[in-house]
Amino acid sequence: MMCRxxxxxxxxxxxSVVWPVEILGVRYWQAPDNTRLVFDSSGPVKPKVFxxxxxxxxxxxxxxxxxxxxxxxxxxxxxFLRRVRAGKPKPGVLRLVLDLKAEVKPKIFSLAPNARYxxxxxxxxxxxxxxxxxxxxxxxxxxxxxxxxxxxxxxxVAIDAGHGGEDSGxxxxxxxxxxxxxxxxxxxxxKLINEKKxxxxxxxxKGDYYIGLRKRxxxxxxxxxxxxxxxxxxxxxxxRARGASVFTLSERGASSEFARWLARRENRSDLVGxxxxxxxxxxxxxxxLDLSQTATREASxxxxxxxxxxxxxxxxxxxxxxxxxxxMVLKSPDIPSVLVETAFITNPKEEQRxxxxxxxxxxxxxxxxxxxxxxxxxxxxxxILAAERRHVIARGETLSGIAHRYxxxxxxxxxxxxxxxxxxxxxxxxxxxxxx
Numbered sequence: 001m002m003c004r005x006x007x008x009x010x011x012x013x014x015x016s017v018v019w020p021v022e023i024l025g026v027r028y029w030q031a032p033d034n035t036r037l038v039f040d041s042s043g044p045v046k047p048k049v050f051x052x053x054x055x056x057x058x059x060x061x062x063x064x065x066x067x068x069x070x071x072x073x074x075x076x077x078x079x080f081l082r083r084v085r086a087g088k089p090k091p092g093v094l095r096l097v098l099d100l101k102a103e104v105k106p107k108i109f110s111l112a113p114n115a116r117y118x119x120x121x122x123x124x125x126x127x128x129x130x131x132x133x134x135x136x137x138x139x140x141x142x143x144x145x146x147x148x149x150x151x152x153x154x155x156x157v158a159i160d161a162g163h164g165g166e167d168s169g170x171x172x173x174x175x176x177x178x179x180x181x182x183x184x185x186x187x188x189x190x191k192l193i194n195e196k197k198x199x200x201x202x203x204x205x206k207g208d209y210y211i212g213l214r215k216r217x218x219x220x221x222x223x224x225x226x227x228x229x230x231x232x233x234x235x236x237x238x239x240r241a242r243g244a245s246v247f248t249l250s251e252r253g254a255s256s257e258f259a260r261w262l263a264r265r266e267n268r269s270d271l272v273g274x275x276x277x278x279x280x281x282x283x284x285x286x287x288x289l290d291l292s293q294t295a296t297r298e299a300s301x302x303x304x305x306x307x308x309x310x311x312x313x314x315x316x317x318x319x320x321x322x323x324x325x326x327x328m329v330l331k332s333p334d335i336p337s338v339l340v341e342t343a344f345i346t347n348p349k350e351e352q353r354x355x356x357x358x359x360x361x362x363x364x365x366x367x368x369x370x371x372x373x374x375x376x377x378x379x380x381x382x383x384i385l386a387a388e389r390r391h392v393i394a395r396g397e398t399l400s401g402i403a404h405r406y407x408x409x410x411x412x413x414x415x416x417x418x419x420x421x422x423x424x425x426x427x428x429x430x431x432x433x434x435x436x
Contacts, residue, residue: 023039023040023067024042024068026038026072026084028078030209031165031211032206034080034125035079035124035125036122037081037098038120038121039120039121039123043119046063047061058098062093064092079101079102080100080101080104081099081100081125082100116171152384156202158335159204159231161186164205166210169233170233173346173348181233185360186203187203188364189201191364192365196368198388202219217332220335226380227303229339231342232340233345237346238346239346242316243318246311246322247340247341249324296336296337306370309370310369310370311367318341376433388432390432398422
């Protein structure tokens, strides 16, 4: 009886003790517009944050926390961060001091555990935006813009390598990380696009750092993209799943984004389908947005079908039809958007192929051919691709002779014009690609 009483007493004592959360380490990432620090911890923390000047510092106080070991220091390549120090301003409080290189706007939030990491405290350091002074002398700028607008432009393809930085994405059995594979693939696809006259690639993510999903859409819009392609490598709970898939935005996802664009006032100042909604009343804005979104979804479907058809030539596809889902990165109402799941990284054989630079080139070329074939027929007005040569067939001409005359292959001309055979007839108009 006495032993049981003692046991209960000790349990009451220990249950009242609040064990400190341990800060296990820190990782650093440099993105184009921010520096990110990720503090791993043994449990959730509630930070208290303030800034100090002379010198510039960001101070993070963590109640009931302690360091497990000394903090690793950042490299010299970080834009805003000089070093990180730790101290104890008072008992039971861990103070982290970030010595800064410049004035910053911090964003701090916690992340719950996932399959790869435990609790995390994320610190993003952004540059403080300087006040923009608008000059009254605008005629020259307007004149320059009008001159530039009259020139033929390139078709812009925004390539989004999924995940990055803290977010590794899916991981294969050999430790292959999705974020690394899709970035390598994105760079190869960009090279193919940039080598094509009349086309230009813009990499949304150029290195190993994370970009928010809506930010990816914003970057594509800033680049005035004609197409947004997001690259991923799928994962499943068992290793048998395999094959590539191509996705466009689902009806439900489109509806939710439609409501969001109409509800948020700042969206009214963006260009949707080339039309500003800022000065339109609610009814007209709704009609214009609906027209833009419908055209975008139709174009997305066409491009997705072209890409999927080409991927079938490279290997197995998981679904023989274009799939639909509510992926955030597909929700831009004015930019045709597709998401390509290149393979299942959780399938050992497909993981091995994804690790191969040769196979990455096969995938990049397939995706590129799908994009190229779409824009061969649907190039936007005012682009170089839309102003390609046209040939009216005369009596006695052959497809091989026309191909030789323009220095392109018959196969390219047939693909460019969706011809299923080489038979042609007088008066027929062929569009001739700029390159063979």
